[in-house]
Amino acid sequence: MSDNDQELDARGLNCPLPILRAKKTLNGMGAGALLKIIATDPGSVKDFQAFATQTGNELMSSSEENGEFHFLLKKGG
Amino acid sequence: MTDKSMTIIATKGTLDWAYPPFILSSTAAALGYNVTMFFTFYGLQLLKKDLNLSVSPLGNPGMPMPMSMDKWFPVLGTAIPGMQAMMTGMMKNTIKSKGVASVAELRDLCIEADVKMIGCQMTIDLFDLNPKDLIDEIDLGGAATYLDHAGGSDINLFI
DSSP states (O other): OOTTOEEEEETTOOTTHHHHHHHHHHHTSOTTOEEEEEEOOTTHHHHHHHHHHHHSOEEEEEEEETTEEEEEEEOOO | OOOOEEEEEEOOOSTTTTHHHHHHHHHHHHTTOEEEEEEOGGGGGGGBSSOOOOOOOTTOTTSOOGGGHHHHSOGGGGGSTTHHHHHHHHHHHHHHHTTOOOHHHHHHHHHHTTOEEEEEHHHHHHTTOOGGGBOTTEEEEOHHHHHHHHTTOSEEEEO
8 A cells, every 4th residue: 555545434324424525535535646545335335336338547456354344446537 | 536426305304214314315425426305394303403304203103112112002002191202212222322323423423425405496485494404504495496406416305
């Protein structure tokens, strides 16, 4: 992880808060920086795909670990 | 990123129905949409500085009741005095415990994201509402003002 990369703990938050918090965090990041998000809302899996498609931020990975959902977003230019 | 836009007409002033317009608007704004919300009739309750929204099981057979209360008190039970306050309190607790944002929080997020909010002038006159009771971040307007935004918008919803 570089200095520009950030992590967002969205555990316990429900729709649409994980997306809104992610957007807010991305606003303060530079192009190409990575944002790791951890969420517990099952709906966030589809929602982060849709978020990436519509905002031009790339969803590098999406996985489930121990009932938690991990996403890696790369901020678009 | 996108130049898309969305408008929503919010017509309902209950705790449950406050959610769809604010959830969609805040999310759309996060996705880059230009969002305009038009609040008319009971929807104007959602613009009050002092948000005091309730939910009622009365006339709403789709509302889940705790402890199978709907079986014990069918229909008429939902009209018992105090039922509305009780259900509102229960729903607020559930909302909190499930990590769902409060209506005030979602509204603040919309304002922060530059969602444009228009209160219906005609409704204010009709119900003798005091514009001073409404939040400052809104404009007042009428049907033509709304249509001016909706005419060029990609998504227009009536909630």
